[in-house]
Amino acid sequence: MESSEKKGLLIAFEGVDGAGKTTQAREVCAALAERGVDAVYLREPTNGPHGTRLRQLMVAGRDKVDPMEEFRLFLEDRREDVAQNISPALARGAVVCIDRYYISSMAYQGALGLDPEFIRVENEKIAPVPDLILYFHLPVEESHARIVATREGGYNLFEQQAYQERVAAVFDGMNFPQMVKIDAARDPAAVQQQVMAEIEKLLTSHSLV
Numbered sequence: 001m002e003s004s005e006k007k008g009l010l011i012a013f014e015g016v017d018g019a020g021k022t023t024q025a026r027e028v029c030a031a032l033a034e035r036g037v038d039a040v041y042l043r044e045p046t047n048g049p050h051g052t053r054l055r056q057l058m059v060a061g062r063d064k065v066d067p068m069e070e071f072r073l074f075l076e077d078r079r080e081d082v083a084q085n086i087s088p089a090l091a092r093g094a095v096v097c098i099d100r101y102y103i104s105s106m107a108y109q110g111a112l113g114l115d116p117e118f119i120r121v122e123n124e125k126i127a128p129v130p131d132l133i134l135y136f137h138l139p140v141e142e143s144h145a146r147i148v149a150t151r152e153g154g155y156n157l158f159e160q161q162a163y164q165e166r167v168a169a170v171f172d173g174m175n176f177p178q179m180v181k182i183d184a185a186r187d188p189a190a191v192q193q194q195v196m197a198e199i200e201k202l203l204t205s206h207s208l209v
């Protein structure tokens with residue numbers, strides 16, 4: 001994407017399942033909107049055709065699909081999200097808070113055996129690079145306990161502990177300069193304080209506040 005088309009900021013909320021990033025992303029958007037900032041909440045997989053197919057596959061079991069095909073489905077879903085939602089919002093100067101992005105593809109499809117670097121390069125051909133990546137870090141045992149305690153029925157193969165351990169290892173090994181690690185084991189208010197402080201820094205450096 002041409003940088004001249006991008007006036008807004010893109011913030012990716014990332015981490016293993018159960019780390020609380022969805023709550024945080026929604027709250028950040030609400031807090032920014034209250035201050036008059038044009039803030040947009042998005043999530044991937046989307047509710048579009050590819051995203052819907054991906055969710056169905058997760059329920060059916062990931063052994064039904066080959067890792068490369070899964071990677072391609074996430075890429076197609078993202079291509080649509082970029083065209084329909086992300087690029088237009090960035091072009092008009094909005095702050096986009098995205099709940100999972102291609103960093104999740106690197107971790108989750110990387111944990112299936114694909115090369116995370118290949119995943120990054122392919123995604124950066126079609127998707128804008130985030131200005132800030134908030135990595136919600138939580139020991140896998142803790143995220144597992146949270147998921148078991150809070151979800152009914154929806155517990156699927158995506159959330160199996162051994163797989164999550166591999167996913168976490170890929171996240172931990174990433175070296176994006178714009179990635180900030182957030183200790184998600186603390187209470188939500190403390191987490192939110194750190195998240196907002198990081199976002200303030202970003203907005204100030206881009207003169208958006």
Ligand code: TYD
Nearest residue numbers: 017018044045074100101104105108109158
């Ligand atoms: P979702 O139901 O949104 O879970 P959560 O609320 O925990 O984020 O499903 C997202 C799942 O999709 C999650 O387990 C991670 C996975 N995923 C990938 O494997 N690759 C990707 O590129 C993305 C965006 C998500």
